Amino acid sequence: MSRLFNAYVMIDWSAAAAPKLGKDSVWIGVMKRDIRFRLTFEAFNPPTRHAAEVQLREILADLRRRGDKALLGFDFSLGFPAGTAEALKLKEPDWRGMWSFLGANIVDKADNTNNRFAVAAKINRLMTDEARPFWGTPPKDAQRWLQPTRPAASALDAALPAQLRRAELATQGLGKAGAKSMWQLTGAGAVGGQALVGIPAVKRLKEELGDKALVWPFETGWRALTPDDLQGRELVAAEVYPALVAARPEPGEIPDRAQVRALAEHFAKLDEAGKLAGAFAPPKDAKPDLVETAEREEGWILGA
DSSP, X not given: OOOSOSEEEXXXXXXXXXXXXXXXXXXXXXXXXXXXXXXXXEEEOOSSHHHHHHHHHHHHHHHHHHTOOEEEEESSOXXXXXXXXXXXXXXXXXXXXXXXXXXXXXXXXXXXXXXXXXXHHHHHHHHTSSSOSOBOOOGXXXXXXXXXXOOOOOGXXXXXXXXXXXXXXXXXXXXXXXXXXXXXXXXXXOOHHHHHHHHHHHHHHHXXXXXXXXXXXXXXXXXXXXXXXXXXXXXXXXXXXXXXXXXXXXXXXXXXXXXXXXXXXXXXXXXXXXXXXXXXXXXXXXXXXXXXXIIIIIOOBTTO
């Protein structure tokens, strides 16, 4: 079986509000083949998300010149729990509606200053007029519709979208405790803030590339992919979860760099063995409603 991709680009995103390097900042890992067709790895650590987007465009332009197809893995959720878009009364009650909403509301400046907490508060106000479902904010940013700690259980919770997407439930027991709820914005392992500032970045990339880029599983369908599916395409963007792959830092290597390296190596090896195509398909016991929900709104984690 031929490989699906020639390059594997893994992105460890960050919701930092100021320029940052090293640990807990943006890392981009690129695994591609050299002139002797040997896999080689290169990492980039841009100080801001704006710089990361510029760097990513340069990486993709280089791959385009080489004629390489790329798998792009983003370490944040590309979809929201089922029912979120409907609860917000969006015209498109699906992943596109949520992407459009965030694209129109998130302001992310070149110095990393952003309004993710204000947007989370707006979502809470529109959905419940309470400080839920999003929670977790620095005390200085606390307000009526967004609080530092998770709100106490309420009868309102039963009518809200779930705390965890089905993809996150599938990771429970992996890493320390599995993927966290995207409604959590701060704290160890929290990913909600990354999704709020990350999805608009992926949206911009998708809009620039048009049909040359596919977002899995929303645009590809949740199924095994074939080389024919990727004819005329430059990349497939997917959600990844670093804890699915053991990352062993080399001497002096920052753990974040090791994570993107390990993920890139993992998917490259799967592809070389002809097993990556099947990783894009749902589990054999996946019910039709799960597949429909993942394709329409929630998305999935590649390999979960």
